[in-house]
Amino acid sequence: MPTPDTSPAAHLIAACGGRVTRARIAVLEILQNSPRSLNHDDVAARLAEDGMPHDRVTLYRTLDWLVEQGLAHRVIGPDRARRFKAGGETRSHHAHFHCDRCGHVLCLESIRPEEQFTLPAGYQPERAELVFHGTCADCGRQRGTKI
Amino acid sequence: MPTPDTSPAAHLIAACGGRVTRARIAVLEILQNSPRSLNHDDVAARLAEDGMPHDRVTLYRTLDWLVEQGLAHRVIGPDRARRFKAGGETRSHHAHFHCDRCGHVLCLESIRPEEQFTLPAGYQPERAELVFHGTCADCGRQRGTKI
DNA sequence: CAGTTAATGCAACATTGTAGCATTAACTGC
DNA sequence: GCAGTTAATGCTACAATGTTGCATTAACTG
Ligand SMILES: [Mn+2]
Ligand SMILES: [Mn+2]
Ligand SMILES: [Zn+2]
Ligand SMILES: [Zn+2]
Numbered sequence: 189m190p191t192p193d194t195s196p197a198a199h200l201i202a203a204c205g206g207r208v209t210r211a212r213i214a215v216l217e218i219l220q221n222s223p224r225s226l227n228h229d230d231v232a233a234r235l236a237e238d239g240m241p242h243d244r245v246t247l248y249r250t251l252d253w254l255v256e257q258g259l260a261h262r263v264i265g266p267d268r269a270r271r272f273k274a275g276g277e278t279r280s281h282h283a284h285f286h287c288d289r290c291g292h293v294l295c296l297e298s299i300r301p302e303e304q305f306t307l308p309a310g311y312q313p314e315r316a317e318l319v320f321h322g323t324c325a326d327c328g329r330q331r332g333t334k335i
Numbered sequence: 336m337p338t339p340d341t342s343p344a345a346h347l348i349a350a351c352g353g354r355v356t357r358a359r360i361a362v363l364e365i366l367q368n369s370p371r372s373l374n375h376d377d378v379a380a381r382l383a384e385d386g387m388p389h390d391r392v393t394l395y396r397t398l399d400w401l402v403e404q405g406l407a408h409r410v411i412g413p414d415r416a417r418r419f420k421a422g423g424e425t426r427s428h429h430a431h432f433h434c435d436r437c438g439h440v441l442c443l444e445s446i447r448p449e450e451q452f453t454l455p456a457g458y459q460p461e462r463a464e465l466v467f468h469g470t471c472a473d474c475g476r477q478r479g480t481k482i
Numbered sequence: 483c484a485g486t487t488a489a490t491g492c493a494a495c496a497t498t499g500t501a502g503c504a505t506t507a508a509c510t511g512c
Numbered sequence: 513g514c515a516g517t518t519a520a521t522g523c524t525a526c527a528a529t530g531t532t533g534c535a536t537t538a539a540c541t542g
Contacts, residue, residue, distance in 0.1 A: 206488085206489090207487095207488060207489065207538090207539050207540070208539075208540090209488090209489065209490085209538080209539070210538095211489080211490075212489090227529095228529080228530090229529095242490080242491085243490070243491045243492070244491095244529095244530090245490080245491070245492080245530090245531080245532090246489080246490055246491070248529090248530065248531080249489080249490085250489090250490095253489095264411070264413070264466075266411070268415055268498075268499080268528070268529065268530095269528080269529065270529090270530090283452070285454070285458055285460070288461070296454065296455065296458075298455065299452050299454070301448070301452075301465060304451070305430070305446050305448075305465075305467075307432070307443065307446070307467065308443065308445065308472070309472070310471070310472025310473075310475055310476065311432055311443075311467070311469065311470075311471060311472055311475075312469045312470040312475050313432070313467040313468065313469040314435070314468055314469040314470075315467070315468050315469070316465060316466065316467050316468070317464075317465070317466045317467075317468070318448060318452075318463060318464070318465050318466075319411075319463065319464045319465075320452075320454065320458070320460040320462070320463050320464075321460065321461055321462050321463070321464070322458065322459045322460040322461040322462070323458075323459040323461075324457070324458060325455070325456070325457025325458055326457075328457055328458075328459050329457070353519085353520090354507090354508050354509065354518095354519060354520065355508075355509090356507080356508070356519090356520065356521085357507095358520080358521075359520090374498095375498080375499090376498095389521080389522085390521070390522045390523070391498095391499090391522095392499090392500080392501095392521080392522070392523080392524095393520080393521055393522070395498090395499065395500080396520080396521085397520090397521095400520095415497075415498060415499095415529075415530080416497085416498065416499095417498085417499090
């Protein structure tokens with residue numbers, strides 16, 4: 189029986205008013221420790237590695253909850269699977285880069301497409317999603333290496 | 336037994352070198368006659384209305400073929416279903432607008448995000464997808480009317 | 483520590499998209 | 513026009529992703 193979790197992740201979750209469960213702590217820490225966005229399967233695999241597997245449905249609900257609370261954000265990608273990353277994006281909505289070689293989705297925090305474009309009359313945009321496709325820095329360096 | 340179809344759609348299909356089938360003609364004309372993008376179900380419903388229903392799988396393959404040939408293009412949207420619109424987009428890759436009220440996806444031909452942004456060193460972008468979310472011109476005009 | 487209730491696990495289902503293969507129909511050459 | 517060839521279609525079964533309902537568990541409360 190582990191002592192009550194006092195990790196930063198646990199504190200963030202507690203601050204939202206929800207219950208601080210092992211699943212939420214573990215998932216949020218996995219997102220926080222990953223440099224790139226993860227889909228449900230990625231998270232499930234890491235949970236299993238760490239010896240705490242969870243049901244598929246729990247994972248869907250946990251990730252949705254983290255997004256609702258602003259502790260994670262969804263990344264739009266070309267495949268049908270949703271991807272997630274730690275941190276909200278309501279304020280700083282940034283662009284993303286999808287690598288066609290390794291399949292990773294990375295955040296481009298420096299690029300914020302909001303208010304960069306003038307829409308035709310009548311349209312009332314509330315947010316913009318910008319996704320680049322191509323070769324990421326890692327894959328561009330190691331040509332020919334299949335990750 | 337209808338006479339050989341000499342519609343513009345049939346000519347476009349013939350110019351691609353593929354067989355000019357009823358399914359391809361009907362689907363392409365449906366896309367051409369729609370002001371907004373359509374998903375597979377939308378197209379299937381219109382085909383059924385016109386008295387020529389087709390198998391689900393045929394529709395998937397037909398739409399994919401039209402995109403391969405450059406006669407249609409895929410629209411990225413927030414839901415899991417792909418949407419299609421007549422016309423290629425290899426050259427003029429434009430932005431799209433997703434209306435949160437009526438759910439329609441519209442093309443913003445005037446907005447082309449390519450080469451508008453400078454990426455961090457190492458990234459080699461090949462194309463960009465830009466999607467706005469908000470209220471479309473129609474929904475902004477007719478407040479409270481549910482389409 | 484016991485009681486309350488949110489969170490979880492499980493099973494079943496829904497949606498979207500694919501693969502294999504037999505059948506049909508569009509083209510080709512006559 | 514007609515027969516032969518083969519691309520396209522229809523059908524079935526399946527895969528991947530996500531959702532719903534409900535019984536059980538575990539996190540909080542006092
Ligand atoms: Mn991001
Ligand atoms: Mn378009
Ligand atoms: Zn890469
Ligand atoms: Zn609208």
